[in-house]
Amino acid sequence: MTWLRLAVANLGLSPLTSAVNVLLMSLGTASIVLLLLAGSQLSDTMSRDARGIDLVLGPTGSPVQLVLSAVYHADMPPGNIKLEEAQRWADDPRVEAAVPISLGDSHRGFRIVGTTAEFAELFGAGLATGRAWDAPLEAVVGSAVAQSAGLAPGSSFAGTHGFGDGGHGHEAHPYQVVGVLEPTGTVVDRLILTSLESVWDVHAPAASHAHEAGGDHEHGHEHDQGHDHDHGEHDADHDHAGEHDQDPDREITAMLLRYGSPMAAMTLPREINAAGTLQAAAPAMEVARILQLVGIGLDGLSAFAWMLILTAALSVFAALYGSLRARRGDLAILRCLGATRWELLVALLLEGLLLTLVGVALGFLAGHGAMEMLGGWLEESRGVALTGWTWIPAQTLLLFSLFGVGAIAAAIPAAQAYRTDVARTLAEG
């Protein structure tokens, strides 16, 4: 208590220096905390979303784009594939589950996914209220969609072409909400699920509710053009819009597969890719690749943040060491009053650790706060739900490292204090 009070009082003697030290320490700490939280949650969310999906079938092209669009719903789909062709692989005995998805529209930024009932099962999402769809233009919405767009069983909404705001509407084909899914913490929370037929219907000729009515090339063409001119940024999906109705060659965006046995991972992707017309991408591998790239970026930022911490440590060192000269008399008098060398050492360490403590505490607070704010913004703009109110094991390690850094910064001044020559100091005044 005595030494703590003395340490606080001494820091209070030079408030500006102390404040700068605390600020430096907290800036560095906040940056590292933010990076740790973002990195770990990103990899957590990504692996959680891909947990039930072993393989994605899509058009040839970038496997990363295929996985990002079909599993994470974060990128434009690279194009479409023929349902029939994909179905051949889905029927393979090595495949346990196969779920087709068809993308192209959205509502208030939430993607509308034409799929089958098994889709929700891939993510382990059950119904919270309502029922599953059983007719075209009935939809089941994820929990985040329901909350944010204010949808509940009984409400209806119109899809918008493309994935951003400002695509042209499909007001002629409003969806009817029949169910809401439980929150799962996965991407499903932010999706609107409906039958494949619904998606095909919406993009079918306006007059044709009978969707088997055969190809309407004219309509498809018009649709394409309008889309090109007005909404150039949505062109990744316009093929789909233009060609889906070329029955019987129904098209889907991708097919999600789950293996029956781990052995399938050895053979199936290679066979599919060798066949040439389709591409098979394994989310686990693509995620690893993405995270590796992200990781390199995070590491770079981390190194920068540690430089800040190092600067803070140096500044703490300089402050303590500098004040030591002015305070040698104080230290000597403490010895005369009965303090031991060790107590003087502790007194100096305490000052360093106090600066560290306040800096680190503020840094953690700021880091978590910034993560929460960034998370809120990312959720709104990108649909990636990250939170600041979580604690990951790496932070505990960080905490100890930071106090280690603080202790090292104070160690040399503390050792000086330990060695103070009392009489000479008092004599010199």
Place this chain on the structure above:
Amino acid sequence: MQAPAITTDVLKPQPTGLPSGSEPLAVDVTNLGFSYGDTTVLNMARCELQRGRSMAVIGPSGCGKTTFLHLLAGLIRPVTGTIRVLGQDLDELQGTRLDRFRGRNIGLVFQRLHLLPALSVTENVLLAQRLSGGRVDATRVATLLEQLDLGGLEHRKPSMLSQGQAQRVAIARALVHSPALIMADEPTSALDDEHAAQALALLHSSARRVGAALLVVTHDQRVRGSLDSELELRVPA
């Protein structure tokens, strides 16, 4: 008395009837020699001070008075000779044990006061009480400050005190833990007659209350006259 090369004398006769002979001397110095490098500063055959007694240490500037106090406090080690304080041979104490012994038994008023600038007046005195290993007694601190006419300045920082006020805080700090040996280095140099008398009275009464020995380095006639004996140091030849 002995006439060693350079030293000392007990000039005044010791009053009788004070502590019993069996009690160890507060200060018991034999054949003390000290030098800074090649410069001999002190050379003293013998010096004794009983508990309950007081002694003035006098001599010209630079003759080694402060050095002598530092030796008695165990802050520096003699080159030759032995120093016993309250029966304890300081040579036998090392490190932490010496620090603790000093904190508990000795009260020092420094020539350059050395108050801690970060702490208030009260905190400065409380700290000494705590470091001495004794009970923390805020009432005693308050009383002491009151006796030294420092009431109302309790929460001031030393930098906001006058020299005389600071000197009295330093005296309070040296007395707060009721040490058995009180040593003061020019404690009245900055005090007017009234406050000098007050401080001196407090030094005496504090010593009397616990039967402590009082050693005062001083040029001040007001002080010399009130002390039992005198030790005169001379500049070595």
